[in-house]
Amino acid sequence: MASTGSGTDNGVGMAEVLQALKVIQENQGRLATEVEAISQRLDTVAPTTQDEKALPQSVGTASASSATATEGETTAATTNAAVQAQESGFTSRIILTTYPKQIGIKPLPLNWGAPGPERGPVVVSRSSSTIRKRNAHGGSYSIYFALALASKQLNANHRPDFTNTEPAANIGPFPQWSDKKKIVAMDPWGHLAPWLYADTMNKENVDIRPTIAITKAHMKLPELEESVRSGRLVPDGKVCLNELGELAVTKFAVEPVWYLPGVAERFGIDEGVLRRSLFEHTGGSYPELITRGDIKVFLPPIGGLTVYCFGDPAKMSDESCKLALRVHDECNGSDVFGSDICTCRPYLIFGIEEAVKEAQRGGSGVVIYFRKEGRALGEVTKYLVYNARKRGEDRASDYFKRTENIAGVKDMRFQALMPDILHWLGIKKIDRMLSMSNMKHDAIVGQGIPIHERVELPAELIPADSRVEIDAKITAGYFTTGHRMTDEELQAVQGRMWDE
Ligand SMILES: [Zn+2]
Numbered sequence: 285m286a287s288t289g290s291g292t293d294n295g296v297g298m299a300e301v302l303q304a305l306k307v308i309q310e311n312q313g314r315l316a317t318e319v320e321a322i323s324q325r326l327d328t329v330a331p332t333t334q335d336e337k338a339l340p341q342s343v344g345t346a347s348a349s350s351a352t353a354t355e356g357e358t359t360a361a362t363t364n365a366a367v368q369a370q371e372s373g374f375t376s377r378i379i380l381t382t383y384p385k386q387i388g389i390k391p392l393p394l395n396w397g398a399p400g401p402e403r404g405p406v407v408v409s410r411s412s413s414t415i416r417k418r419n420a421h422g423g424s425y426s427i428y429f430a431l432a433l434a435s436k437q438l439n440a441n442h443r444p445d446f447t448n449t450e451p452a453a454n455i456g457p458f459p460q461w462s463d464k465k466k467i468v469a470m471d472p473w474g475h476l477a478p479w480l481y482a483d484t485m486n487k488e489n490v491d492i493r494p495t496i497a498i499t500k501a502h503m504k505l506p507e508l509e510e511s512v513r514s515g516r517l518v519p520d521g522k523v524c525l526n527e528l529g530e531l532a533v534t535k536f537a538v539e540p541v542w543y544l545p546g547v548a549e550r551f552g553i554d555e556g557v558l559r560r561s562l563f564e565h566t567g568g569s570y571p572e573l574i575t576r577g578d579i580k581v582f583l584p585p586i587g588g589l590t591v592y593c594f595g596d597p598a599k600m601s602d603e604s605c606k607l608a609l610r611v612h613d614e615c616n617g618s619d620v621f622g623s624d625i626c627t628c629r630p631y632l633i634f635g636i637e638e639a640v641k642e643a644q645r646g647g648s649g650v651v652i653y654f655r656k657e658g659r660a661l662g663e664v665t666k667y668l669v670y671n672a673r674k675r676g677e678d679r680a681s682d683y684f685k686r687t688e689n690i691a692g693v694k695d696m697r698f699q700a701l702m703p704d705i706l707h708w709l710g711i712k713k714i715d716r717m718l719s720m721s722n723m724k725h726d727a728i729v730g731q732g733i734p735i736h737e738r739v740e741l742p743a744e745l746i747p748a749d750s751r752v753e754i755d756a757k758i759t760a761g762y763f764t765t766g767h768r769m770t771d772e773e774l775q776a777v778q779g780r781m782w783d784e
Pocket of ligand 1: 615618619626627628629
């Protein structure tokens with residue numbers, strides 16, 4: 285510092301430099317104020333199309349035209365690109381990210397864990413009237429939404445007409461809904477959002493969507509017709525409607541909504557690590573996971589779940605009624621297409637049949653279906669594992685090793701987040717758990733919901749080729765009242781070979 289105080293080679297003194305800097309600073313401040321004032325006037329003139337102009341252009345944003353145009357293109361072309369972007373419902377400048385306290389950024393208050401709907405709505409829409417008020421990242425089905433907008437099949441300004449879409453059954457509210465340790469992976473107010481927050485939607489022009497919907501239906505499964513014929517299931521006209529085994533059901537579709545601090549806590553990891561991992565492994569799709577620590581909620585674009593409730597939905601939370609429950613993870617090949625390499629569809633059907641029986645006895649029967657195809661590794665990985673098994677010896681003793689060799693893990697279903705739906709439904713205990721999985725059992729009990737009885741899949745419902753899977757699982761800790769095989773016995777359990 286001492287050497288700079290006495291002047292520089294070109295004769296400009298330090299004091300003058302400082303004075304010049306001060307002037308620049310003041311000008312910058314005035315300019316920012318003026319830009320904001322103009323932006324606000326534009327907002328008033330055209331609130332649905334001009335909102336994005338209030339976002340400062342400097343840090344974290346880039347011109348849409350400069351991002352797409354190459355050097356030498358005319359101004360007309362770049363203007364055209366901006367116009368096209370706007371026609372597709374995008375802001376005129378690409379907003380790479382935003383920062384807390386940035387001018388024009390005013391997320392709607394969202395106080396996760398607040399006792400009632402005063403918690404505030406989950407707002408994730410990037411529509412021009414809402415983007416500055418968002419309090420969540422991501423969005424279920426956002427990739428298809430993006431395709432529909434880009435191909436101009438969806439109008440960016442479309443707002444849902446929610447007339448008559450109200451839930452077909454009442455549920456809650458339960459004290460669990462405001463417990464930050466119990467519900468972290470879904471929005472407990474998600475089925476009521478458009479009605480609870482109608483004022484915010486209408487008066488403040490905010491795009492709010494439900495993340496849960498509840499409907500009623502009939503369902504027919506060929507196996508259940510057989511159940512009636514064989515006398516295992518008796519039609520009562522209410523739950524099992526007729527000789528065809530047709531069922532009356534209340535269905536709840538739930539999309540994932542993650543409260544990031546709660547999800548991190550559930551896994552015993554740091555929230556920053558969780559955010560960084562999500563950011564990195566979505567190809568940097570959600571930079572606000574990094575820049576917006578004030579936004580705590582993320583809607584991951586992954587599959588959700590469906591609750592199939594047999595009997596009166598109010599009985600699920602009634603501790604004086606018995607509850608039978610199956611938690612089932614998606615296996616499309618078996619569940620829908622009848623593949624015999626695993627026990628998935630047989631267990632699903634058994635779960636439904638037992639749930640129906642419990643409802644007929646005056647209790648409640650529930651089947652929850654999670655979209656976690658192939659242990660959340662996907663069908664491609666699953667088929668690679670099948671090939672490795674069938675081209676090898678397909679022994680039960682090597683069952684888990686095959687998956688681990690390919691995927692690096694045995695399983696990525698993360699049952700830790702699964703019990704949230706039970707808390708949301710108000711379930712406080714499970715009388716009959718229609719599952720042998722120790723991972724599901726431990727997750728539920730770990731969340732303070734006791735399981736009184738575990739019911740395994742009856743042996744006669746296990747397809748021959750799926751013995752490899754079920755025996756391997758039993759030896760690895762799955763529940764059984766029967767024999768748990770030794771390593772030697774497991775070696776002897778072999779599936780159908782490639783050419784059989
Ligand atoms: Zn399966």
